[in-house]
Amino acid sequence: MNDSDKIRLASNVAVVAGIFCAVVSLLLLLNFFQLTKSDPLESEVMQSMIERLGREPQNAELKQDIRHLDLLARKAYFTSQWQVNTGSYLLLFGALVFALALRVYFSLKSRIEIPDQIVENELKARILSQKWLLAGGVFVLVLTFAATFATKDYLKMYHVDETLVADVASADPGIEVIEVGSETAAALSGAETSSEEVPAATAEVAASDAAPAQVAEAVTAAPALPDAAQIRANFPSFRGPFGNGVSGHRNIPVDFDGPSGKNILWKATLPMSGYNSPVIWGNRLFVSGANAQKREVYCIDRNSGKILWTRAADNIPGSPATAPRTTEDTGLAAPTLYTDGIRVYAIFGTGDVIAFDMEGNRVWARNLGVPDNHYGHSSSLIGWKDKLFVQYDTNRGQKLLALNVATGETVWETPRSVKISWASPILANVGGKYQVILATDPTVAGYDAETGKELWSVRGLMGEVGPSPAFGEGLVFATQEYATLMAINPANGQIVWKDDEYLSEVASPVVANGMVFLATSYGVLVCYDAKTGSKLWEHDDGPGYYSSPVVADNKLFIFDLDGRLQVYALEREKKLLGESNLGAKISSTPAFADGRMYVRAGTTLYCIGK
Amino acid sequence: MMNKKGIYIFLIILAVIIVAVIAGDFARNRPGKRPSNPFEYNMGDLKKVDPEQIIYRETRNFKLKMEEPAGMTIFNDQIYVTGDQLLQVITTEGRLVREISLPFKPLTVEVNTSRIFVSARESIHVYDHDGNPLAEWTGFTGNSYLSGIATYEGNVFIADAARRRVYRFTEDGEKELEFEGKVSDDALHGFIVPSGCFDLAINEFGDLWVANPGKHALENYTFNGILRGYWTSQFSDVKGFTGCCNPAFFTFLPGGNMITSEKGILRIKEYKPSGEFVGVVAEPSRFMEDGKVSDVASDSQGRVYAADPDKKSIRVFEKI
Amino acid sequence: MKKLIYILLSLYLLMPAVLYGQQRFPKPEFDSGYEQPDVIAPEPRAMGLEYFDVLVLLGVLSLASWLALKKRSRQGILWLSIFTLVYFGFYREGCICSVGSIQNLVLSFADPAYVISATVLLLFLLPLIFALFFGRTFCAAGCPLGVIQDLVIIQPVSLPFWLRKTLGLIPYIYLALAVLYAATGTDFIICRYDPFVGIYRMDAPYTMIVLGVAFLLMGMFVGRPYCRFFCPYGVLLKWMSKFSRWHLTITPAHCIQCKLCTTSCPFDAIDYPSEEKAIAGSRAGAKKFVVYAVLVPVWVLAGAFVGMKSHTMLSRSNQDVYLAELLIKHPEVKSDPDNLDVQTFLSSGRTMETLVEDARIVRKKFYTGSIIAGAFIGLVIAMTLLNQVIYRRRTDYQPNPGDCYSCGRCMDYCPVEKPKK
Amino acid sequence: MASDKVKSRREFIRSGMRLSLALSLGGVAGLAASEMTGDGHVWQIDPFLCTQCGRCATDCVLSPSAVKCVHAYDLCGYCDLCGGYFKAGYNELSTAGENQLCPTAAIERKFIEEPYFEYHIIEDLCIGCAKCVKGCSSFGNGSFHLQIMHHLCVNCNECAIARVCPSRAISRVKASQAYNVKGSFTKES
Known part of the structure; x- marks a missing residue:
């Protein structure tokens, strides 16, 4: 067989294989369309027959017909599947033969020829290619750019309220909806006895000595918001009633010892750590904890130290999927909770604010937008009457918010032109009206708790403001390291006095008995006359203070960073009443109730008392 | 040989095809643009109910502070509802009377004049x-699932879904009898309970009825466990029961008519004690898609209460 | 290989307490001695075999490099590529390949929750490492996408220079988009539009088949159209190969300028000796060089700007974004029972707020990603333009190290004998 | 001489570039290696998320689909009237075609003893349409559920059904735990 024969053979094979491929692919295509167009198992005939069977369920002949058709349909289905499979193998084989034949054909036909100057003129080619590249590049960019004009950002058009309204409207109007048990929470908070649980699984039939179950009698009255006296009787927020660091509880032990357990009534371990301080209402103590994955609020029986309930702050609309980055010494659970005896409110570094009733039922939750805060959000919550105040001074937008305690809706929102802050708001009763007082770089300012209107503002702070202001003796005290300590009259916004000898970095000042106390992070405790600002005494010995000084039982309590507690008399001369060691690093502020002091160190909660 | 121009045209056509296929697929294959399901199991027809057959209307909803209501009963016109780790007593006006926290996860509840019986998986807890707490009955096997309780004059009947039998206890927790519903002449196979739904109830005349969900039957027994009569639903439409485990719950209206609650296609219906279909209380469209089945109870006014776990509320239906 | 292995579901033996979940309900007790069958759960391909694949790839690459650079055997490379076609193509069914592994790698960087296995990383790295030392020998014989096209080349036509250069931009754009979509967790577009995987599986949706057949038909006249004008992995290989330590040469010794090899390359990857005219012209091109160099930042900025502008449009490919926008734009679809996606979303318990929030997060990612992708595309256009006015003095016919697939066709055309040692 | 210089300069640049490319490859490798597992990954369906939309049957790159129904016998009630086997409007409880729900008759019903029946999936016939799964989970215990069968699945890098799954029930799982069979796999709460 010579070359030309081979060529002819190859070309013939190629033609045959090509026709074969074409036919097979055509058949496959037909099969494909047949499969997609009609589903033999759901044919109309079948449907109508089944419908008929529904009407005449005993028709045996009809049943036979259905079964027959069913069998046919199934057969057809599997046959066509077989066809597809076999067809694709045939096609592959045909294509292989076709390709081989063509290759042989062309390799036999082609001869090595000396190419003459078929080469393009390089210079010309390059110039042409530059033109095309330019055109192509510009074309791609312009086309994409033009396409962007046809696209509209619908995400921006979305507002949460719209859907809320729609959901409410969708409820059936003919049905009266009654909330069961919404009125019981208030009763629980007030008349709370020690909460014993029914001992689980005692096998005895007659459990006569078993403790009574937790029963709450329902009261029909609407929940009453606490008045100032009730707030003072409890420890509802960061640094106690109104955030001023003064508690009226008595019989607080001045000495105890952590390592040996002296005067330590109980120690409880919390599931997760956090830098927030305990708050107390009745017999319930609340703290929160967080890590990057989850955030939780804990309710603890303050008599036994038992965790009554743990609730996760999850599934909050708008909450970020990944927690914002925070520094280790702030974390996501730095802000202290607030409770009004009806509900407990918590805010986390994710911007989630959540409210539970005293039984741990979630009342509302929302996200205020993830705070842009390079250490982590740390401003605690405080409330008065039906409003919960949130100081939301972040790197991106600063504002003071008042939320409705029952629903979480924003009552008012006051934008502030200040810088970021880590201080917490306090409340001050100025001339019978409550003001929310905030300390930030560069101003200290007071806002009407009712309307959110700014009443006064004083410049003078700078840098990263950590200490919260304090109110007492009719004056507001605010301080920040590298800035100043100033006393401001909140009635007119005038600075009464200023001093900058000792300045606090983290711990907030406290006012009592005509004196103001200041604790610095480098370990100096100072006492000033509140009215004049003259220094009365100082104590310079200690590793430093992060925990704020607090007043209870007419004494000044302060924990240093090593967990050593010093108790001073509230006198114009230095008088140390006692010194104790907890044996744990403390940076939170203690809470007081009924002869007991509660302090948190990371995941451990101590109850100190006799 | 092939013409060069032909090759170029061929190539251009191919390029267009490639671009068209990629762009077309990319643009078309988007959520909401995809074809609907050719294999869909369309249960819509089954869920259709003739409006004529609906003889009740929903009048009130009691929103519960409970994640998942499990069991419910009505005694003295007070609603006893269990769920989470709670037992709540609610008036028929929706006011919370009492809340008892339970140290276990409750299944169902039954009340008589002196006691409240709450069942857990494998034990019965008795409260005043x-x-x-008065007592805890623990003499059940580890393989029990106590899904129903009924009381009558000092007798406490407990349905065990897992072991497929009914126990009779005295009020003080003494077990007197257990029966599997098997009859000698093999008229029925005994209780067939494919899932956790196995309910029983006693009407005002003291007749013990037990649901046999595997047979779509309601069976009447003597207190000694002898089958007295039964009925099954023979219909494939709304008049009968569908699925594998229905009726999941049932209760009696004053006068003896039965209210049944079904899973799968969620619906509540009324039957005469003879098994004759009376009408629909709540049609499937009232419930959430793929929702959970509701326990039912009725008060002295003949109102029907359904504890809907999906809506976390007790739904009240009144006869039109 | 595809033997069914039945796994025993030994529920009772393993962990009875933990698994006592809600759906768990005691099953009947049988009297007739009935034994419950096992749940059918055939095991996936063993991990060891995946490592074996990597080993095979390593072998193929080594052999291909040896054949191209040392043995200089086109025949050997051809047989090796047939082996690749059979093994990586028809036997392994083309998943996952080095080309697609770019996306896995990118997603693993972008999403900490997404982990890749060592085999994927090796699949990605090995061809690049080989390219850095020996040129694109992976393309010659190791890539299942490449070899199938290589085998169907029948009558290659030489494409004009400008067309090659302009179409050559597509892989860069494809790469940028693929990385963008992978990094945002949106889509693996390289795999979605892989044209040949359907042919290897002999079972695929018809779009895939049409795409594959179209590419193969095209490949009869244009050598390796997918490799040259689509393959995003080729971009990376090209960068590596450009600076490869050793590379295939057309002639084993001295080029005698016989020009026999000029038509041998179906991929137009042979650089000719530079023309004196062009060299002379290059001096005039110096001015152009300055202009193009100055324009580089302009292109980059323009690209970044267009990228930024188009992020809304691009992000619409993401499921979440698309669904969120659909629901905002057409709230009425909520009542369309045939819209499975919307109905499923509505019954999933996910709220509209979380969906919109998720969509916004994705869109934010797209914002940065699109700017980077746009800037990259701008840079590529600028650099390609700049390259057009850089002239290198060449005296011999030699393969362009970036574009050459080391297939070895040209070697057969060279009349120069290999020098005997 | 001059050309030699040019040559060596070029060679210098080339090796510099080569080194930096090698370093960047090494960097990428190191970065990737830090979050890498030795385990392979395969696609699998979470039966608790699955809404039985039926796309597994139509959108898998394989035909018939690599998704099949799996029967977790542990959860099965062995009922006579199986919601996954019979059409909701069945004519009678028999294996006759007009009563069967499965479009390919892939479920085998076997009598065991009064009153129990075993339901067995004939895998070769199953197309993964999830009709029986929907029936079983609506009416029964949910012992039928879809799983991706790994002797069939080609483990595409981009799974076509995962992309179109409306409930995002399909995700990559470790190859060592390749199945989410109900009963041994519980819902994440």
Whole structure:
């Protein structure tokens, strides 16, 4: 067989294989369309027959017909599947033969020829290619750019309220909806006895000595918001009633010892750590904890130290999927909770604010937008009457918010032109009206708790403001390291006095008995006359203070960073009443109730008392 | 040989095809643009109910502070509802009377004049009406699932879904009898309970009825466990029961008519004690898609209450 | 290989307490001695075999490099590529390949929750490492996408220079988009539009088949159209190969300028000796060089700007974004029972707020990603333009190290004998 | 001489570039290696998320689909009237075609003893349409559920059904735990 024969053979094979491929692919295509167009198992005939069977369920002949058709349909289905499979193998084989034949054909036909100057003129080619590249590049960019004009950002058009309204409207109007048990929470908070649980699984039939179950009698009255006296009787927020660091509880032990357990009534371990301080209402103590994955609020029986309930702050609309980055010494659970005896409110570094009733039922939750805060959000919550105040001074937008305690809706929102802050708001009763007082770089300012209107503002702070202001003796005290300590009259916004000898970095000042106390992070405790600002005494010995000084039982309590507690008399001369060691690093502020002091160190909660 | 121009045209056509296929697929294959399901199991027809057949209307909803209501009963016109780790007593006006926290996860509840019986998976907890625990009956096997309780004059009947039998206890927790519903002449196979739904109830005349969900039957037994009569639903439409485990719950109206609650296609219906279909209380469209089945109870006014776990509320239906 | 292995579901033996979940309900007790069958759960391909694949790839690459650079055997490379076609193509069914592994790698960087296995990383790295030392020998014989096209080349036509250069931009754009979509967790577009995987599986949706057949038909006249004008992995290989330590040469010794090899390359990857005219012209091109160099930042900025502008449009490919926008734009679809996606979303318990929030997060990612992708595309256009006015003095016919697939066709055309040692 | 210089300069640049490319490859490798597992990954369906939309049957790159129904016998009630086997409007409880729900008759019903029946999936016939799964989970215990069968699945890098799954029930799982069979796999709460 010579070359030309081979060529002819190859070309013939190629033609045959090509026709074969074409036919097979055509058949496959037909099969494909047949499969997609009609589903033999759901044919109309079948449907109508089944419908008929529904009407005449005993028709045996009809049943036979259905079964027959069913069998046919199934057969057809599997046959066509077989066809597809076999067809694709045939096609592959045909294509292989076709390709081989063509290759042989062309390799036999082609001869090595000396190419003459078929080469393009390089210079010309390059110039042409530059033109095309330019055109192509510009074309791609312009086309994409033009396409962007046809696209509209619908995400921006979305507002949460719209859907809320729609959901409410969708409820059936003919049905009266009654909330069961919404009125019981208030009763629980007030008349709370020690909460014993029914001992689980005692096998005895007659459990006569078993403790009574937790029963709450329902009261029909609407929940009453606490008045100032009730707030003072409890420890509802960061640094106690109104955030001023003064508690009226008595019989607080001045000495105890952590390592040996002296005067330590109980120690409880919390599931997760956090830098927030305990708050107390009745017999319930609340703290929160967080890590990057989850955030939780804990309710603890303050008599036994038992965790009554743990609730996760999850599934909050708008909450970020990944927690914002925070520094280790702030974390996501730095802000202290607030409770009004009806509900407990918590805010986390994710911007989630959540409210539970005293039984741990979630009342509302929302996200205020993830705070842009390079250490982590740390401003605690405080409330008065039906409003919960949130100081939301972040790197991106600063504002003071008042939320409705029952629903979480924003009552008012006051934008502030200040810088970021880590201080917490306090409340001050100025001339019978409550003001929310905030300390930030560069101003200290007071806002009407009712309307959110700014009443006064004083410049003078700078840098990263950590200490919260304090109110007492009719004056507001605010301080920040590298800035100043100033006393401001909140009635007119005038600075009464200023001093900058000792300045606090983290711990907030406290006012009592005509004196103001200041604790610095480098370990100096100072006492000033509140009215004049003259220094009365100082104590310079200690590793430093992060925990704020607090007043209870007419004494000044302060924990240093090593967990050593010093108790001073509230006198114009230095008088140390006692010194104790907890044996744990403390940076939170203690809470007081009924002869007991509660302090948190990371995941451990101590109850100190006799 | 092939013409060069032909090759170029061929190539251009191919390029267009490639671009068209990629762009077309990319643009078309988007959520909401995809074809609907050719294999869909369309249960819509089954869920259709003739409006004529609906003889009740929903009048009130009691929103519960409970994640998942499990069991419910009505005694003295007070609603006893269990769920989470709670037992709540609610008036028929929706006011919370009492809340008892339970140290276990409750299944169902039954109340008589002196006691409240709450079942857990494998035990019965007895409380007095103030919520004080009186006793705990633990003599059940580890393989029990106590899904129903009924009381009558000192007798406590307990349905065990897992072991497929009914126990009779005295009020003081003494077990007197257990029966599997098997009859000698093999008229029925005994209780067939494919899932956790196995309910029983006693009407005002003292007749014990037990649901046999595997047979779509309601069976009447003597207190000694002898089958007295039964009925099954023979219909494939709304008049009968569908699925594998229905009726999941049932209760009696004053006068003896039965209210049944079904899973799968969620619906509540009324039957005469003879098994004759009366009408629909709540049609499937009232419930959430793929929702959970509701326990049912009725009060002295003949109102029907359904504890809907999906809506976390007790739904009240009144006869039109 | 595809033997069914039945796994015993030994529920009772393993962990009875933990698994006592809600759906768990005691099953009947049988009297007739009935034994419950096992749940059918055939095991996936063993991990060891995946490592074996990597080993095979390593072998193929080594052999291909040896054949191209040392043995200089086109025949050997051809047989090796047939082996690749059979093994990586028809036997392994083309998943996952080095080309697609770019996306896995990118997603693993972008999403900490997404982990890749060592085999994927090796699949990605090995061809690049080989390219850095020996040129694109992976393309010659190791890539299942490449070899199938290589085998169907029948009558290659030489494409004009400008067309090659302009179409050559597509892989860069494809790469940028693929990385963008992978990094945002949106889509693996390289795999979605892989044209040949359907042919290897002999079972695929018809779009895939049409795409594959179209590419193969095209490949009869244009050598390796997918490799040259689509393959995003080729971009990376090209960068590596450009600076490869050793590379295939047309002639084993001295080029005698016989020009026999000029038509041998179906991929137009042979650089000719530079023309004196062009060299002379290059001096005039110096001015152009300055202009193009100055324009580089302009292109980059323009690209970044267009990228930024188009992020809304691009992000619409993401499921979440698309669904969120659909629901905002057409709230009425909520009542369309045939819209499975919307109905499923509505019954999933996910709220509209979380969906919109998720969509916004994705869109934010797209914002940065699109700017980077746009800037990259701008840079590529600028650099390609700049390259057009850089002239290198060449005296011999030699393969362009970036574009050459080391297939070895040209070697057969060279009349120069290999020098005997 | 001059050309030699040019040559060596070029060679210098080339090796510099080569080194930096090698370093960047090494960097990428190191970065990737830090979050890498030795385990392979395969696609699998979470039966608790699955809404039985039926796309597994139509959108898998394989035909018939690599998704099949799996029967977790542990959860099965062995009922006579199986919601996954019979059409909701069945004519009678028999294996006759007009009563069967499965479009390919892939479920085998076997009598065991009064009153129990075993339901067995004939895998070769199953197309993964999830009709029986929907029936079983609506009416029964949910012992039928879809799983991706790994002797069939080609483990595409981009799974076509995962992309179109409306409930995002399909995700990559470790190859060592390749199945989410109900009963041994519980819902994440």
